[in-house]
Amino acid sequence: MSSPSKTDIRALSLIELTEAITAMGEKAFRAKQVYEWLWSKGARSFDDMTNLSVALRAQLVNRFAINHIHIDEEQKSNDGTIKNAVKLFDGRVVESVLIPTDTRITACISSQVGCSLDCTFCATARLKRMRNLNPDEIYDQVVAIRHQAEQYFDRPLTNIVLMGMGEPLLNYNNVLAAIEKITSPQGLGMSPRRITLSTVGITKMIRKLADDGVKFKLAVSLHSAIDEKRSKLMPINDSNTLEELIDSLLYWYDKTGSRVTFEYVVWRGINDGEEDIRALVRLCKKLPCKVNIIEYNPIDDGMYQQADRARVDAYIFALEKAGITAVVRRSRGKDIDAACGQLANKNLSVV
Numbered sequence: 001m002s003s004p005s006k007t008d009i010r011a012l013s014l015i016e017l018t019e020a021i022t023a024m025g026e027k028a029f030r031a032k033q034v035y036e037w038l039w040s041k042g043a044r045s046f047d048d049m050t051n052l053s054v055a056l057r058a059q060l061v062n063r064f065a066i067n068h069i070h071i072d073e074e075q076k077s078n079d080g081t082i083k084n085a086v087k088l089f090d091g092r093v094v095e096s097v098l099i100p101t102d103t104r105i106t107a108c109i110s111s112q113v114g115c116s117l118d119c120t121f122c123a124t125a126r127l128k129r130m131r132n133l134n135p136d137e138i139y140d141q142v143v144a145i146r147h148q149a150e151q152y153f154d155r156p157l158t159n160i161v162l163m164g165m166g167e168p169l170l171n172y173n174n175v176l177a178a179i180e181k182i183t184s185p186q187g188l189g190m191s192p193r194r195i196t197l198s199t200v201g202i203t204k205m206i207r208k209l210a211d212d213g214v215k216f217k218l219a220v221s222l223h224s225a226i227d228e229k230r231s232k233l234m235p236i237n238d239s240n241t242l243e244e245l246i247d248s249l250l251y252w253y254d255k256t257g258s259r260v261t262f263e264y265v266v267w268r269g270i271n272d273g274e275e276d277i278r279a280l281v282r283l284c285k286k287l288p289c290k291v292n293i294i295e296y297n298p299i300d301d302g303m304y305q306q307a308d309r310a311r312v313d314a315y316i317f318a319l320e321k322a323g324i325t326a327v328v329r330r331s332r333g334k335d336i337d338a339a340c341g342q343l344a345n346k347n348l349s350v351v
């Protein structure tokens, strides 16, 4: 059931919900029951809430909507990856991805419709930002993938990465509210240590995360350790320079004790030179971190190409020699445009 005109009931905290329900002349414990239906039991309509009176259900229907997401299309890759077109209550569409490996099933989820950052190599950037996702829309993506993990793989969902569409730190409150629900026993009860938030590096918000004492992991899309180059690849670097980024990450480490992961793509002729490698090693020596070298997933215009294998090896060699953990991440779901940076609602006309 969805309606843009009624209040989304899952936008309410338990306290707000209790106020609304007691104002309807009901006892406070009814709010708890409704809350449980909405979050841990994943009710899609008020009629599902069988332990409530018919009268209360009718009042709830009049006042509120349950803006549940709807999986419009599932695309399956030949490596097992599943890409979902996720339809929102207002008709907008985002994408989420289930990534299976031998030991894990990971949900890659979106935090915004489109993205306001103009990273030159990313397909989502072409969409521009249309709106933030609500906490329940982020939460529902996890619930849906959890269900697919059971249904198609007979295994539980083990990890979550906020690496889909959008910049999670530019939708800070809703992302944190969703993670709160995903990790709380009243929600999905997942461990925060199995959740990774990936950001372009909004330094003010990295400090806020540290101050807020979050328990999940942090990844930063770096792609170059040279300011000039990084600014060309990721314009956000103009206002959030590498020096400020390092400072904010040292602050993060100081408060959380958690090492950051840098995500790094190596492009031919762009950042595959010796000076690029030296700059990255120098940067990594400044703080506890590890490096994931991710394979480039081409987007339409062919402006960038994946660097040669030897250059990637040169990166790994230099990082390891300096005592920095570095791994090469193979791309998944490429054949269905489900890999990093390829999420752009390609197969859909309505976005």
Ligand code: SAH
Residues within 6 Å of the ligand: 121, 122, 123, 162, 163, 164, 165, 166, 167, 168, 198, 199, 200, 219, 220, 221, 222, 263, 264, 265, 294, 295, 296, 297, 298, 299, 340, 341, 342
């Ligand atoms: N806005 C966040 C999360 C979304 S992108 C962020 O930037 O971190 C998730 C990851 O995919 C980022 O590391 C991003 O730099 C990377 N990425 C974007 N486009 C890519 C592409 N075409 N090939 C490989 N990785 C890409």
